[in-house]
Amino acid sequence: MYRLLIVDDEEMITDGLYETLNGRNMGLDLCKAYSGKEALGWLHRTRIDIVLSDIRMPGIDGIRLLSIIKRDWPHCRVIFLTGYSDFDSVYQAIQTPGVQYLLKSEGYPKVIQAVSAAVAELDDSLRKDEMVQHAQEKLNTLEVLARGEYFRHLLNSAKPVPSNLGEDFRKLNIPLDAEKPVYMAQGELSHASTSVSSYANRQESALAVTLLAESFLSGQARSLGMIDRFGDPVWFVQPSADRTDGNEAEGGAFILPYLEGQFELFQKACMDSLGISVAVTLRDRPCDWKELSSIYDKIRRQRQRKTGDGALMVRTATLDETDGACSNQERSPREKSDALAAHLDAGRRGEFLLLFDELTGSEREIGASYLLELYYTISLVLLSYINRWELGNQVAGVSALMRRDEFSSWEEAFAFLRKTAETLFEIRSSGERNRAAEAISKVRAYIEEHLDEDLSLVRLAGYIHFNPSYLSRLFKQESGVNLSDYIEHARIEQAKELLRNDELKVLEIGVRVGYEASQSFTRFFKKATGVTPQEYRDASRM
Structure with a gap:
């Protein structure tokens, strides 16, 4: 879902554009700001994909906004509105790719057309274009492979990070400090x-x-990606030098929302261009290089606590000392069991069972000693998972995992292991569904208690610690309605109740349900009910 920010110092224009675009069901997450300064707050807090802004505003005007947008969010499209007759001179003065210009007098149809064109441009830019081709050209380079091997060593080695880390970085051309x-x-x-x-x-x-x-992170960050021993991508990121030179605080404050926003765009590009869904877990603060291995293990544990199916989720993980990392003893020395453990931890049922069947399908062709080792290797993977997540009381026959002699044949023994694994996947899936329902219930309760406040998707996502696009999709999946429609319905119902049973003025009721301007509340209410608030109050008291 793309995020559109409307900016104008005239409240009536901002609200009118918001209501018009919201009523078109264009699949956009809409935000609004009544000044350039307020717009900067949005741009520093979350990814914005399209900005619809007045050029002439007091304080921070549209031109200043444009320079900040192009610096921080290079993929963002800008649509300028101007009510001045010098439109041609403004157009000539600002020749910037990704920027459109409209006269306010052209009306809403032109605005809708311009926004639709911006959405189409964003879609095109995220398809399999030059960025994907550039990535594919680098697939088999020795440099990439050498970097990956080096970072796998850093992540999995029991030894401390070497003191000559900087020298290694220079030799391998690693673009990090x-x-x-x-x-x-x-x-x-x-x-x-x-x-x-x-x-x-x-x-x-x-x-x-x-x-x-x-490719997506390169605008404001230095990054390096690699594949870990479980076959999952890992990225290491630092703010770019020009973001931090002379101002470490600015670079540090900006980099987290920048990473969250760019990873969302990256997810859409992966789905559209490669047919791959990517969930991302991002630590909310940087770590020292000596902590690398420990933080890596902690993030892997955090990944297990996803909500719903986790697809296309960008999760910001807050880690503390109680977030234990997997010990070396939990890592089986057998390569195949590593893969089984990875599939089980990630909830990849199909991959786990396919590998399980490959390992156990030729039991008649191998010796009993190997079968015994294989049985206990798989048992340990399952038992480790059961113990870590305290599932012993939910899985039947746990004690038999370490007693092979309870089964009359190898076929029966491996069938028991397979059934146990399937039970674990069912428990995991049920837990994800329950956590999804709990999270959405929490969002609903927050909405009901804060109808008079900003209920933008960005704010709700921050409250529940999800990325906005994932919250929107999960809410629709769990509730059957769009989040914006749910909020509108809740505001309408609260307004009706206050109009029927309270002596507050219509303006005061509008404020109670989130509308500071009486005109906006009246338009909103009439659009939903067919009558004005006063007409509804009069009819309900007859």
């Missing part, structure tokens, strides 16, 4: 196709996704 902290993000891939691809295809897809993300 070994003296400064680094943000870490982890990805989780799901192919649109229901079939499980080959190992080579999965690796190729993961590498394409990893490098594509670097």
